[in-house]
Amino acid sequence: MRPFEDSPISRDGKVLILAYDHGLEHGPVDFEAVPETKDPEAVWDVATHDAVSAMAVQKGIAEAFYPSYEDDVNLLAKLNGTSNLWMGEPDSAVNWSVDYAAEVGADAVGFTMYGGSNYEVEMAEEFRDAQEAAREHDLPVVMWSYPRGQGLKNDKKPDTIAYAARQALELGADIAKVKYPGSSEKMAHAVDMAGPTEVVMSGGSKTSDRDFLETVKGAIDAGAVGLAVGRNVWQRENPAAFLDGLEAVIYEETSVEEALSRI
């Protein structure tokens, strides 16, 4: 395993993963705010922004578009994913193998883990196979660590999020992507529980420029190395301008006021 700072998806030890898999996870409804973003070709250009250290996509989008962007964008192959049409207990189909992702040019792999789901055991076993194959290819592993399922009434409880961060460490992820538990102090507890596994904040549904930047700043101040974000970039009229603001908060650790002035 490479030290995190040498990982292809780290920029000076920080990370901004731009996620473009919401068309699968949530469906076309997510494109309604800014319809141009339904076109994958248009969004790859946004991913060439300096702030973006990796673009997370599913197999079909990678196969169709990554050959044209491999010199300019780091590919994070999101290995599993499920549509919002699935009504069962949380689960996520493994849609491509690590070997195939590496062939397509992946610089890292991502995997959703629903701790607490009735399918947790099967998902952990699938994660084991993916994590060990990723080690063979020297690819960093990002776990979307989302406790979710019939036994969990509140997946944003600070203790639940700290547990999610810990689960990512124990199962061998290099980076844990967790929800923001509501304050910088509570996020710091999750970062603490993750030990050597780095933590990034999960974006979530769209909020105002200021609210989102304040949340990201809270995560960075807590020791998170960055952010994995989809809707809070794609559902803005000018995604590149908002990335300027995120770049300031994440990489330069500026104030929110300063970041807002760059948008």
Ligand code: FBP
């Ligand atoms: P968002 O910032 O829009 O939440 O997207 C980031 C992401 O990780 C995507 O990869 C994925 O589509 C989404 O979160 C899934 O999260 P959830 O199931 O909570 O909506």
